[in-house]
Amino acid sequence: MKPLFVYDDELLKYRFSDTHPFNQMRLKLTKDLLMDSDFLKESDLVKPRTATLEELELVHSHDYISAVQKAGHGELSHEDEIKYGLNTDDTPNFQDMHEKCSLIVGASLTAVDLVMSGATKQAVSLAGGLHHGFQGKASGFCIYNDAAIACEYITRKYAKKVLYVDTDAHHGDGVQWSFYARNDIVTYSIHETGRYLFPGTGSATERGTEEGFGYTVNIPIDAFTEDDSFIEVFTESLEKAIQKFQPDIILSQNGVDAHYRDPMTHLSLTSKSYEKIPRFVKEMADKYTDGKWIALGGGGYNIWQVVPRMWSQIWLAMKDIDAPRGYLPDQFISSYKDQCQVLFPNKWEDDLDDYMTIPRKIEITEKNRSTLDRILMYFDQ
Template sequence: MKPLYVYNDELLKYRFNDTHPFNQMRLKLTTDLLTDAGFLNDVDIIKPRIATDEELSLVHSPDYIEAVRAAGQDKLSAEELAKYGLDSEDTPSFKNMHEKCAALVGATLTAVDLVMSDETDKALSLAGGLHHGFSGKASGFCVYNDTAIACEYIAQKYGKKVLYIDTDAHHGDGVQWTFYNRNDILTYSIHETGRYLFPGTGSATERGIEEGFGYTVNLPIDAFTEDESFLEVFKTSLEGVIQSFEPDVILSQNGVDAHFRDPMTHLSLTSKSYEEIPRFVREMADKYTAGKWIAVGGGGYNIWQVVPRMWSQIWLAMKQIDAPSGYLPEEFIDKYKEQCKVDFPVLWEDTLEDFTEIPRRVEISEKNKSTLERIIMYLEQ
């Protein structure tokens, strides 16, 4: 079965304001890059549906959904905006917020249904990945938590066990806490330690409670972690988790803000990691979940130099295409180079002239290895 790509231009309308770092123009850039390179065609693209209030309420409280709807119509008081997290610098309210957020959730659920109804075994919806939203409060650029909704939707509608994989630089807190006492949805998050980074959670000792104890797995890695250490921790721990949990389907969140050029985090990954991450997830899906893999986007705030090239690798992995090298398509460069206010990348792979040498490389790698060993010990218990 050929993979499918969920997209339309309506998904670009999830936009807080013109200066906010969360900029969905990255969706169009990625889609255009794949199209101009000949890797994405009209027959691959599925138009998303809009999530219903009932689907949103799988995770979010009815009063919160109504608050989001009212805030999008400028009908919520300042006190209520603050109560629901809709007045912060990170997550301010915007016009027609409910409708635009429901469209984003609907895109993720479209990808879920394509895979779970066997229309395909792999589907990508880059508009999703908003993993910080809580049941009754917006947080960290996220209003509705499409990833948590998707996990609950799979569990309820299809009765399947879900492995949620989160490789965003920020801990997937909203998803973790939603399922912290559950044993049918395992949340796995590898992220920069919360010592200096939002949301400050995601320690290795956060393992779940009650029936969910052991079904939360966190790999907090040190600031300035580079490719080799990240990939060792990721690959070794993830396969152990899969073997232990035996999921029916994988849902992966693919934030690319751990890249060394991302302005909002302190990790030092390059295109090497973003070539390998989705290809390893595909390998795991083909080996352990009969190929069933749903992927969404996530963080990524350097929309010119990082996101389009890194996110493209997810689709290429789904299609079993090796990571390309050399020049990006001329049509793509001509279309966007003049709009870019920074040095426009012209190659698929990173050039590393601006990569800063890390003086604590050995110490950082040893610290990450110690975290990995602790997680392996937990898995063996």
């Protein structure tokens, strides 16, 4: 069964403002790059549906959803905006906010249903991965938490055990806290330490509570971590987690903001890591979950130089296509180069002309290895 790609131009309308760093134009850039390269066909595309109120309430409170509905029509009081984390610098209100956010959630659920119904074994919905939303509060550019809703939806509708894998540079806090006392949804997040980065959580000692103790896995890595250290920590820990928890399906959040050119984080990954991450997840899915894998998007704030090329690797991994080398298609470059106000990339792989080697590389690698060893010890308990 061929993988499927959930997309519609309507998903681009999740847009806070023209100056906000969260810009869903990155979705279209990725889709166009894949199509111009002849890696993605119209027959691969599936239109998303809109999530229902009942589906939103799998994670979010009724009062919060009502507040989002009102905020999207300018009807929410300032007092309630503060209460629900709305109309902040991170999550400013915008017209028809509820409807546009519900489509993002629906796109992720569309991908879930495609896989769980047997239409395919692997599906991608890059519009999703909004992992900072809480039950009753918006946070970190995220209003509705489609990733958490998708996890809950799988357990409720299909009675399957989910492993949520989050490789965003920011800790997947909203998903973690949604299931912190649960043992049917395992949350795994590898991220930059919260010492210098939002949301400041995700320490290795956050392991869950009550029935969920041990079912939360956090791997904080040091600022300026480079490819080899990240790949070592990620691959060793993820396979151990899968072996321990034996999930039925993997749902991954694929933020690409750990890239060295991303303006909002302090990690130093290159295209090498983003070629490896989805191919390793696919390997794990093929080996342990009968191939069942749903991939969402996530962070990524350099929409020209980073996101399209890195996100394309998720689809290419699903298609069993090796990471391309050499020049991007002429059609893609001619379509977008003049719109770009930075140096437009012309190759699939990073050129690394602006990459600075980190003087503390050995120290950082050793510290990350120590964190990994501690996590591996937890798996043996």
